[in-house]
Amino acid sequence: MRLELDSVTKRFRSLRGVIRALEGIDLRVEDGEFFVLLGPSGCGKSTLLNLVAGLEKPSEGRIRFDDQVVADAATQDVLSPRQRNVAFVFQDYALYPHLTVAGNLAFPLRVAGAARPEIDRAVRQAAATLEIAELLDAKPAELSGGQRQRVAIARAIVRNPRIFLMDEPLSNLDAQLRLAMRGELKRLQRRLGITTLYVTHDQIEAMSLGDRIAVLRRGAIEQIGTPWDLYECPASPFVARFVGSPPMNLVPVRLVAEGEGLAVELGAHRLALPPRARAGSALAPGDGALCGLRPEQIAVRRGSAEDALPATISSVEPMGREILLELECEGHLIRALSDDASLRPGEQVRVRLDLRKAHLFPEGA
Amino acid sequence: MSEEVWRRLLTAAGALFLVLFSLAPFLFMLLVSASGRPDFLTESVPFSVTLEHYARVLAAAELHFPRYLLNSCVVSLAAAAAAVLVASLAAYALTRLPVPSKMALLFGVLALSMFPQVSLVGHLFKMMSALHWINTYQALILPYAAWVLPLSVWIMVSYFLQIPRDLDRAAQVDGCSHLQVLARVLLPVARPGLFAVFLLAFIFCFNEFMFALMLTRDAAARTVPVGIALFEGLHGETPWGTIMAASAVTTVPVVAVTVAFQRHIISGLTRGAVKG
Numbered sequence: 289m290r291l292e293l294d295s296v297t298k299r300f301r302s303l304r305g306v307i308r309a310l311e312g313i314d315l316r317v318e319d320g321e322f323f324v325l326l327g328p329s330g331c332g333k334s335t336l337l338n339l340v341a342g343l344e345k346p347s348e349g350r351i352r353f354d355d356q357v358v359a360d361a362a363t364q365d366v367l368s369p370r371q372r373n374v375a376f377v378f379q380d381y382a383l384y385p386h387l388t389v390a391g392n393l394a395f396p397l398r399v400a401g402a403a404r405p406e407i408d409r410a411v412r413q414a415a416a417t418l419e420i421a422e423l424l425d426a427k428p429a430e431l432s433g434g435q436r437q438r439v440a441i442a443r444a445i446v447r448n449p450r451i452f453l454m455d456e457p458l459s460n461l462d463a464q465l466r467l468a469m470r471g472e473l474k475r476l477q478r479r480l481g482i483t484t485l486y487v488t489h490d491q492i493e494a495m496s497l498g499d500r501i502a503v504l505r506r507g508a509i510e511q512i513g514t515p516w517d518l519y520e521c522p523a524s525p526f527v528a529r530f531v532g533s534p535p536m537n538l539v540p541v542r543l544v545a546e547g548e549g550l551a552v553e554l555g556a557h558r559l560a561l562p563p564r565a566r567a568g569s570a571l572a573p574g575d576g577a578l579c580g581l582r583p584e585q586i587a588v589r590r591g592s593a594e595d596a597l598p599a600t601i602s603s604v605e606p607m608g609r610e611i612l613l614e615l616e617c618e619g620h621l622i623r624a625l626s627d628d629a630s631l632r633p634g635e636q637v638r639v640r641l642d643l644r645k646a647h648l649f650p651e652g653a
Numbered sequence: 654m655s656e657e658v659w660r661r662l663l664t665a666a667g668a669l670f671l672v673l674f675s676l677a678p679f680l681f682m683l684l685v686s687a688s689g690r691p692d693f694l695t696e697s698v699p700f701s702v703t704l705e706h707y708a709r710v711l712a713a714a715e716l717h718f719p720r721y722l723l724n725s726c727v728v729s730l731a732a733a734a735a736a737v738l739v740a741s742l743a744a745y746a747l748t749r750l751p752v753p754s755k756m757a758l759l760f761g762v763l764a765l766s767m768f769p770q771v772s773l774v775g776h777l778f779k780m781m782s783a784l785h786w787i788n789t790y791q792a793l794i795l796p797y798a799a800w801v802l803p804l805s806v807w808i809m810v811s812y813f814l815q816i817p818r819d820l821d822r823a824a825q826v827d828g829c830s831h832l833q834v835l836a837r838v839l840l841p842v843a844r845p846g847l848f849a850v851f852l853l854a855f856i857f858c859f860n861e862f863m864f865a866l867m868l869t870r871d872a873a874a875r876t877v878p879v880g881i882a883l884f885e886g887l888h889g890e891t892p893w894g895t896i897m898a899a900s901a902v903t904t905v906p907v908v909a910v911t912v913a914f915q916r917h918i919i920s921g922l923t924r925g926a927v928k929g
C-alpha cells in the first residue's frame with residue numbers, strides 16, 4: 289500500500305497552550321517500502337504514527353492509503369483505526385496482560401469476528417513465523433523482553449495489515465538483542481512485503497533498517513532520502529550532526545577567494561576548497577559557513593607536514609578497530625578517527641583535513 | 654531469652670490481641686445466639702446451648718426473616734451491579750475521552766458523596782411516594798446505587814489511570830470500538846478493582862439502615878438491618894437471642910461474597926506488585 293501525507297499539521301491544545309506537534313508534513317511512502325522516521329525526542333514521531341493509525345485526527349491536511357482518503361481535516365472525514373486495518377507495535381509492547389500469548393495473537397481476529405478455525409490457523413502461522421510457538425500458553429508477565437517483542441510483532445502480522453506502524457519497538461531491548469531483532473525485522477518485512485513506517489531516535493537503527501529515512505526536527509521534515517543520501521549529502525547541519533557515528537564535525541569557517549575558486553579560512557590557515565565540495569552551494573567569498581567533516585576525513589599524524597594544522601589531543605577513546613580522538617585545533621574541538629594506538633592525551637600532532645568530501649552549510653542555517 | 658524470641662512472642666501477642674479485639678463482638682453474637690438464656694450474664698443462671706433461636710429465625714412465619722434476607726440480597730446485588738456498571742463507564746470517559754474539566758467533575762462527584770444521609774432521606778421519601786414506589790425494590794436500588802457511586806467512580810478511575818494508554822491504543826488499532834476497549838481490555842485488566850468496587854458497594858448497601866427504614870413498609874421490601882431492629886419479643890422485651898441468631902445468619906451472604914471475590918482481589922494485588 290502507498291501512504292501519502294499532504295501538508296499534515298497537528299496541533300494539541302493543552303494547559304501549556306497550543307503545541308504544534310507537526311507542521312506541514314508532506315510524505316509519500318511507496319508500496320512495500322521500509323520507511324523510517326528519525327528524530328530526537330519530542331519531535332513528533334509518535335504523533336505522526338498516531339495520525340496514520342487513526343488514533344489522532346490531523347488539524348490540517350490529508351492522509352491517503354493508496355487512493356483512499358483516510359483522514360481529511362477539511363471535510364472532517366476521518367476513518368477510525370478499525371476501518372484502516374493497520375498494525376501497530378508499541379515501544380512497551382502493549383500486550384494484553386490478562387490474555388495468554390495465543391489470546392493476544394487472536395485478539396484482532398476475534399474482534400473482527402473471524403471464524404474459529406481461521407483464527408487458529410492464523411495464530412499458529414504467526415507464532416511459527418516469529419518462533420514463539422512454544423510460548424502460546426504463557427501470559428505476557430512470564431515472558432522476557434525479547435519474547436514480548438516477538439509476541440507484539442506476531443500480533444501485528446497476524447491479520448495481514450495494510451501497513452505496519454512501529455514506534456521504537458526495539459528501544460527496550462538490550463544491545464545484543466536489538467541487533468539480532470533488527471536483522472530479523474528487516475528480513476520479515478522483506479518477505480511479507482508490507483509497507484512499514486518505523487519510528488526511532490537511533491540513527492544507526494534508522495540507517496540499517498530504512499529503505500528511506502525522513503529526519504524530523506521540531507515537527508517538520510528536515511530531509512528525506514536513502515541512508516546513503518543522508519550520510520553523503522546532509523541537507524542541514526542538524527542532519528549532519530544527527531546522522532553518522534561518531535557525529536560529523538561542524539567547524540565555523542570564513543570563505544575567501546583563491547585564484548579561480550574558493551578557500552576556507554580556519555584561524556590563520558587557508559585551505560583550498562576542491563570544486564566538488566562547493567557543488568550546489570551558493571556560497572561566495574566573504575561568507576561565513578559551517579564546514580562539515582566526518583571524523584574519518586581527518587588524518588592525524590605526528591611530526592610536521594606543512595599543509596597540516598597543529599592540534600593537541602585532549603582525549604583518546606578506543607572504539608575497538610579504531611580510536612576516537614578529540615582534538616583541540618585552532619580553538620575548535622574536533623573529533624577524528626585514527627588507528628595509531630600510541631597516541632596519548634596532551635600530545636602535539638598535525639591534522640590534515642580532507643576537504644574533497646567536506647560539506648559547507650551557510651552560516652546560521 | 655534471646656531478642657529474637659521476645660520479638661516473636663510480642664508479635665504473636667499483638668496479633669492475638671488484635672484478632673480477639675475485632676472478633677469479640679462477633680463471638681459474643683454467636684454465643685448469645687446459641688444460648689438458652691440470653692440474659693445469662695446478668696443473672697447467675699447456668700449457660701445452656703440451644704439452636705432454638707436459629708430455628709425460630711429461619712422458620713417462624715411472623716418474623717419474615719428469610720424474606721428480609723432475600724430482599725437484602727436482591728437489593729444489594731442489583732445496586733452494586735448498577736454502581737459498577739455506571740462507575741466503569743464514567744471512569745472510562747473520565748480517563749480516556751476528551752471530557753472537559755475532568756478534575757472539576759471528579760471533585761463534584763466527591764462533594765456529592767458528602768451529603769449526610771439524613772438530609773436526603775426526606776426528599777427521597779417524597780419522591781418515592783410520588784412515584785408510588787414506597788415499599789418496592791427499586792425504591793432502594795436506585796438511591797443505593799447513587800449513594801455508592803462516588804466511591805465506585807473514584808476507585809475505578811484510580812484503577813484505569815494505572816493502565817497504560819498504549820494498551821487501549823493497541824486495542825483500538827486491533828479494531829475495538831470504545832465500548833469494546835472497555836469490555837475486552839480495561840475491565841478485564843482492572844478486574845481486581847472491579848471486584849473491590851462490587852464488594853464494597855455490596856457491603857455498603859447490605860448494611861444500610863436509614864433509607865431502608867424510611868422507604869419500606871413491610872416484608873415485601875424490608876431489608877435485614879431494619880427487619881432485625883424491629884424484631885419484638887412476645888412481651889415487648891428485646892429478643893436478644895433471636896436478634897443475634899438473625900445477625901449471625903445475615904453475615905453468611907456477606908462472608909460468602911467476600912470469600913468468592915477475595916481471590917480475585919488478592920491475585921490482582923500481588924500481580925500488580927510484581928512488575929511485568
Ligand SMILES: Nc1ncnc2c1ncn2[C@@H]1O[C@H](COP(=O)(O)OP(=O)(O)OP(=O)(O)O)[C@@H](O)[C@H]1O
Pocket residue numbers: 300301302307308309327328329330331332333334335336489
Ligand atoms: N496528547 C497530547 N497533548 C498535548 N501535547 C502532546 C500530546 N501528544 C504529544 N504532544 C506533544 O507533541 C510533541 C511531539 O510528541 P511526540 O510524542 O510525537 O514526540 P516523539 O517524537 O514521539 O518523542 P519520543 O521520541 O520522546 O517518543 C511533544 O511536544 C509533546 O509534548
Ligand SMILES: [Mg+2]
Pocket residue numbers: 333334335455
Ligand atoms: Mg514517541
